[in-house]
Amino acid sequence: xxxxxxxxxxxxxxxxxxxxxxxxxxxxxxxxxxxxxxxxxxxxxxxxxxxxxxxxxxxxxxxxxxxxxxxxxxxxxxxxxxxxxxxxxxxxxxxxxxxxxxxxxxxxxxxxxxxxxxxxxxxxxxxxxxxxxxxxxxxxxxxxxxxxxxxxxxxxxxxxxxxxxxxxxxxxxxxxxxxxxxxxxxxxxxxxxxxxxxxxxxxxxxxxxxxxxxxxxxxxxxxxxxxxxxxxxxxxxxxxxxxxxxxxxxxxxxxxxxxxxxxxxxxxxxxxxxxxxxxxxxxxxxxxxxxxxxxxxxxxxxxxxxxxxxxxxxxxxxxxxxxxxxxxxxxxxxxxxxxxxxxxxxxxxxxxxxxxxxxxxxxxxxxxxxxxxxxxxxxxxxxxxxxxxxxxxxxxxxxxxxxxxxxxxxxxxxxxxxxxxxxxxxxx
Amino acid sequence: xxxxxxxxxxxxxxxxxxxxxxxxxxxxxxxxxxxxxxxxxxxxxxxxxxxxxxxxxxxxxxxxxxxxxxxxxxxxxxxxxxxxxxxxxxxxxxxxxxxxxxxxxxxxxxxxxxxxxxxxxxxxxxxxxxxxxxxxxxxxxxxxxxxxxxxxxxxxxxxxxxxxxxxxxxxxxxxxxxxxxxxxxxxxxxxxxxxxxxxxx
Numbered sequence: 001x002x003x004x005x006x007x008x009x010x011x012x013x014x015x016x017x018x019x020x021x022x023x024x025x026x027x028x029x030x031x032x033x034x035x036x037x038x039x040x041x042x043x044x045x046x047x048x049x050x051x052x053x054x055x056x057x058x059x060x061x062x063x064x065x066x067x068x069x070x071x072x073x074x075x076x077x078x079x080x081x082x083x084x085x086x087x088x089x090x091x092x093x094x095x096x097x098x099x100x101x102x103x104x105x106x107x108x109x110x111x112x113x114x115x116x117x118x119x120x121x122x123x124x125x126x127x128x129x130x131x132x133x134x135x136x137x138x139x140x141x142x143x144x145x146x147x148x149x150x151x152x153x154x155x156x157x158x159x160x161x162x163x164x165x166x167x168x169x170x171x172x173x174x175x176x177x178x179x180x181x182x183x184x185x186x187x188x189x190x191x192x193x194x195x196x197x198x199x200x201x202x203x204x205x206x207x208x209x210x211x212x213x214x215x216x217x218x219x220x221x222x223x224x225x226x227x228x229x230x231x232x233x234x235x236x237x238x239x240x241x242x243x244x245x246x247x248x249x250x251x252x253x254x255x256x257x258x259x260x261x262x263x264x265x266x267x268x269x270x271x272x273x274x275x276x277x278x279x280x281x282x283x284x285x286x287x288x289x290x291x292x293x294x295x296x297x298x299x300x301x302x303x304x305x306x307x308x309x310x311x312x313x314x315x316x317x318x319x320x321x322x323x324x325x326x327x328x329x330x331x332x333x334x335x336x337x338x339x340x341x342x343x344x345x346x347x348x349x350x351x352x353x354x355x356x357x358x359x360x361x362x363x364x365x366x367x368x369x370x371x372x373x374x375x376x377x378x379x380x381x382x383x384x385x386x387x388x389x390x391x392x393x394x395x396x397x398x399x400x401x402x403x404x405x406x407x408x409x410x411x412x413x414x415x416x417x418x419x420x421x422x423x424x425x426x427x428x
Numbered sequence: 429x430x431x432x433x434x435x436x437x438x439x440x441x442x443x444x445x446x447x448x449x450x451x452x453x454x455x456x457x458x459x460x461x462x463x464x465x466x467x468x469x470x471x472x473x474x475x476x477x478x479x480x481x482x483x484x485x486x487x488x489x490x491x492x493x494x495x496x497x498x499x500x501x502x503x504x505x506x507x508x509x510x511x512x513x514x515x516x517x518x519x520x521x522x523x524x525x526x527x528x529x530x531x532x533x534x535x536x537x538x539x540x541x542x543x544x545x546x547x548x549x550x551x552x553x554x555x556x557x558x559x560x561x562x563x564x565x566x567x568x569x570x571x572x573x574x575x576x577x578x579x580x581x582x583x584x585x586x587x588x589x590x591x592x593x594x595x596x597x598x599x600x601x602x603x604x605x606x607x608x609x610x611x612x613x614x615x616x617x618x619x620x621x622x623x624x625x626x627x628x629x
Contacts, residue, residue: 222554235501244595292566
């Protein structure tokens, strides 16, 4: 009896060891496959030293410059200047040329063609011989910037394991010849263009979650209305006009419903508007002001501004208008809330003498102030949550700025001399 | 006999456990590590064997870069129901910072407006609400709305029919004074009166 028990026991033991080995084996190889060069979730991770050659051929220098700017702004890379490269562009890649310099990634490539350009990109990890990214791109000459941003996205993804935002856009309001209008620019401030939408007064645009539409408010003929621009149809539609002040607002994630603030019944309250049947539903009813509603990424919550407590503060409620809770208690003027894409932080304008940009958790904890100079308003997160765009008058005229979500690397991006406000980062 | 049966069944159990474990191990090898197993291990070409500086890409078909064309859109003009009317007949009603209550000191001015509206029964009054620039855009528009409405409510309480009073908020968008000091800001925190005429008359 004893012997049999022993046999059985050791069999079980062997089985467990076998299972353990197989599991370990799997875990090891899965980890090795998805190699992450930079852990973007770690705030303290060191910058990755990267060499980026001027691509050989037409527009090569220009394309490389855009890739460098994109990657450098993330704060995750340290661009190593060309002067220290040992290999000439014509020489083949050899990891031995790079490791002694401490460079961990190398981008090489070339451009061919005239009007239709073909770019070849090779991204090397200096601990391997083969490229970790090897790809060709084709673009018309007028799409060079877009192509360079695409390449930067691919390099970023190869090294961080997450999508890049370098082809996203920022919609904003600008004033030109005394008339306001909606403008669109690349996230780096290039290619700013007027959408031609007019109105004596126009407020900040808001994107649908698929990026195909924006909604904004405009005063036309002494009435504030909500207008919708469809980028696929390239047409503008009036979606709500009434007496009183009507201000968008935000899309719900499905894109078939918007939330807005309207004083049509008296005081400014929050309403939802169905874009399918134009039905309007009232969500709040207070004597004071309810304005600037922002829908959480999952569509379940609304962050908004109310003066019900005596001063403008941020509040949070369920999207049916229930369970209203105050979010901010510090300072006497907190407005313009916007959600991070994960829904874990709210960015807003906080009064600290002048208006600054702050972020806070939706439960009101962990308040952080990100700006210090001038007046800063209308903040909006990038779709990956790593950057924030906002309007500031720190250099005189109001302009659009971007910064990292921790407040680093603040810079103006809107064209100099163009009075710009109300920026909103596109979702894609 | 019973003992032998029991022994056999115990041996069976052991066999089943081992068999299951082997199946599980095989399954995990085939599926759990499938990526690794299936991934073709191309021999790494030696650096010195690459004849060209620009290595040929593995993906044969280049990615075509395109962009959704964004054309300028023309907004339709909205005809104003009223032509621009007469301004300056009444003084502006000024407000304290971030406040929208009409101060008692404006009682005389309000009486004057009310008297005019009673005398000229065809007149329509527009009250514009304005704010100083220190607030943020949307909140200021809501604040301007409340200021215009507060003045309207006051006039209605004096007997002016609600239907003859329009309100509109301009927030901080139309400052009267553009310097950055309290003197200037106090002039901008105002409700402004405009007597309207129906458009086309």
